[in-house]
Amino acid sequence: MRLSNKVALITGGGSGIGKASCLLFAREGAKVVVVDLKKDTAEATAKEIGGNARAFAADVSKAKDAQAMIAFAEKSFGRLDIVFNNAGVFHPKDESVTDTPEDIWDMVIDINLKGVFLGCQYAIPALLRAGGGSIINTASFVAIIGAAAPQIAYTASKGGVLAMTREIAVEFARKNIRANALCPGPVETPLLAELLADPARRQRRLVHIPMGRFARAEEIANAALFLASDESSYVNGATFLVDGGITAAYITPE
Numbered sequence: 580m581r582l583s584n585k586v587a588l589i590t591g592g593g594s595g596i597g598k599a600s601c602l603l604f605a606r607e608g609a610k611v612v613v614v615d616l617k618k619d620t621a622e623a624t625a626k627e628i629g630g631n632a633r634a635f636a637a638d639v640s641k642a643k644d645a646q647a648m649i650a651f652a653e654k655s656f657g658r659l660d661i662v663f664n665n666a667g668v669f670h671p672k673d674e675s676v677t678d679t680p681e682d683i684w685d686m687v688i689d690i691n692l693k694g695v696f697l698g699c700q701y702a703i704p705a706l707l708r709a710g711g712g713s714i715i716n717t718a719s720f721v722a723i724i725g726a727a728a729p730q731i732a733y734t735a736s737k738g739g740v741l742a743m744t745r746e747i748a749v750e751f752a753r754k755n756i757r758a759n760a761l762c763p764g765p766v767e768t769p770l771l772a773e774l775l776a777d778p779a780r781r782q783r784r785l786v787h788i789p790m791g792r793f794a795r796a797e798e799i800a801n802a803a804l805f806l807a808s809d810e811s812s813y814v815n816g817a818t819f820l821v822d823g824g825i826t827a828a829y830i831t832p833e
């Protein structure tokens with residue numbers, strides 16, 4: 580098993596990529612702390628895993644919650660080796676720079692960017708106490724390329740996660756901590772469900788994906804597993820794209 584004797588904390592573990600990662604990490608031998616804003620969904624994921632998982636309700640954008648989730652992980656399993664700062668939101672009113680309301684900007688940046696900052700701020704001392712570890716921060720392919728179907732706060736938050744993760748990777752490299760930014764392409768999860776339910780908006784996006792389909796949450800979880808495990812021992816500060824070739828494409832196949 581690829582994560583034997585490791586303790587992992589995954590935020591947004593009640594749904595989508597986070598849930599798929601909790602289940603996969605546990606199958607690979609990790610003890611898993613499932614964190615989500617929604618207590619019932621975190622508990623459902625932990626229940627599906629069984630004895631090697633604990634659920635914890637936290638809002639990652641609140642410092643006291645971020646601190647408490649890390650303390651809970653160490654208290655529950657005695658150490659912390661892996662933190663996957665995956666929780667994130669996408670808001671329908673987050674659109675063009677000229678239209679997005681300030682409160683939507685603040686909310687998205689608070690969760691998607693400050694939430695990752697706080698997750699790292701409180702996780703790093705715990706990882707150091709364990710002798711090192713792996714940080715995986717979820718950015719997105721939109722941190723790399725722009726879109727004429729805009730979501731300005733979301734894109735800015737993910738660009739921030741990417742840059743912040745590089746800096747963390749460099750600062751802690753000699754302390755046995757690796758940090759990588761996972762950049763998924765569009766994935767069929769509840770986050771995009773409303774948008775992708777509209778056939779026109781779905782097709783507008785599909786045409787730019789060389790593989791001609793969206794990702795499944797499990798495909799992103801597999802990449803997170805690699806970054807979490809010792810197999811990626813020399814991968815640090817990476818912009819880890821799992822995007823079906825979107826960012827490589829100019830003209831896609833017909």
Ligand SMILES: NC(=O)c1ccc[n+]([C@@H]2O[C@H](COP(=O)([O-])OP(=O)(O)OC[C@H]3O[C@@H](n4cnc5c(N)ncnc54)[C@H](O)[C@@H]3O)[C@@H](O)[C@H]2O)c1
Pocket residue numbers: 590591592593594595596597614615616617620637638639640665666667668690694717718719720762763764765766767768769770771
């Ligand atoms: N789905 C995609 O196409 C896609 C593409 C690129 C990046 N991402 C990123 O992947 C991550 C996971 O997305 P997903 O598609 O699995 O979404 P999802 O909506 O299925 O799951 C996100 C989870 O995060 C939780 N969450 C939201 N706000 C929170 C908060 N403040 N504190 C704690 N938990 C909170 C939600 O309750 C939910 O369970 C996000 O960071 C997202 O931006 C998703």
